Amino acid sequence: QCSEFCGAQHGNMRFTVVVDTPAQFQTWLNQQETAIPTLTGQAAQGEQDFLNGACIGCHTVDGTKAQGKIGPNLTHFASRTVFAGAVLTNTPANLAEWLADPQTVKPGTLMPNLHLTQDQINNLVAFLESLK
Numbered sequence: 001q002c003s004e005f006c007g008a009q010h011g012n013m014r015f016t017v018v019v020d021t022p023a024q025f026q027t028w029l030n031q032q033e034t035a036i037p038t039l040t041g042q043a044a045q046g047e048q049d050f051l052n053g054a055c056i057g058c059h060t061v062d063g064t065k066a067q068g069k070i071g072p073n074l075t076h077f078a079s080r081t082v083f084a085g086a087v088l089t090n091t092p093a094n095l096a097e098w099l100a101d102p103q104t105v106k107p108g109t110l111m112p113n114l115h116l117t118q119d120q121i122n123n124l125v126a127f128l129e130s131l132k
Contacts, residue, residue, distance in 0.1 A: 016086060031132075032076060039130055046127025049120050058111075061131065071111065077131045084109070095125050 020028060039047050050056070051064060058071035066074075077083070080090050084106050088094040097104075099121045102111040116124070 016082065031079075037130065039127065042123050042126040043130040044127075046123035046125070046130075049123050050127055053120075054112075054114055055124075074128060074131060077128045079132050084111075092125050092129060095128060096121050099124055 047064075050061070051066060056064075056066035056068055058068040060067050060069070060073040060075065062073070062075040072083075078090070082088060083090050083095070084098055084102070087106050088098060098106075098111075099114075099116055101113050102109050103113055
């Protein structure tokens with residue numbers, strides 16, 4: 001499934017393959033080029049937490065200064081059905097658990113525990129769930 005050994009959880013990495021018609025693929029491709037919406041409230045604060053914290057060192061969000069290459073590109077995170085190598089279903093509760101301590105969820109993952117506060121976690125969940 002993966003061409004590189006990425007750590008202790010390498011064997012748990014899963015991929016989802018989606019088969020579309022050419023028209024469906026083109027629609028999806030056009031949606032991928034859509035800019036990040038203007039955010040308000042908790043999602044806007046989460047964007048600031050993301051852009052001013054350690055997240056940008058590893059992750060990319062197209063259209064922002066976050067251009068990290070170590071972790072997954074999170075540009076359209078909310079449109080995904082799974083994350084963390086498909087170990088978790090993409091729900092706000094699972095995302096909050098992941099952000100609180102990734103090593104508890106997936107031991108050996110390259111994502112460190114950033115010791116985020118509950119407010120930071122809530123803000124980041126709101127931000128990431130806005131990235132469709």
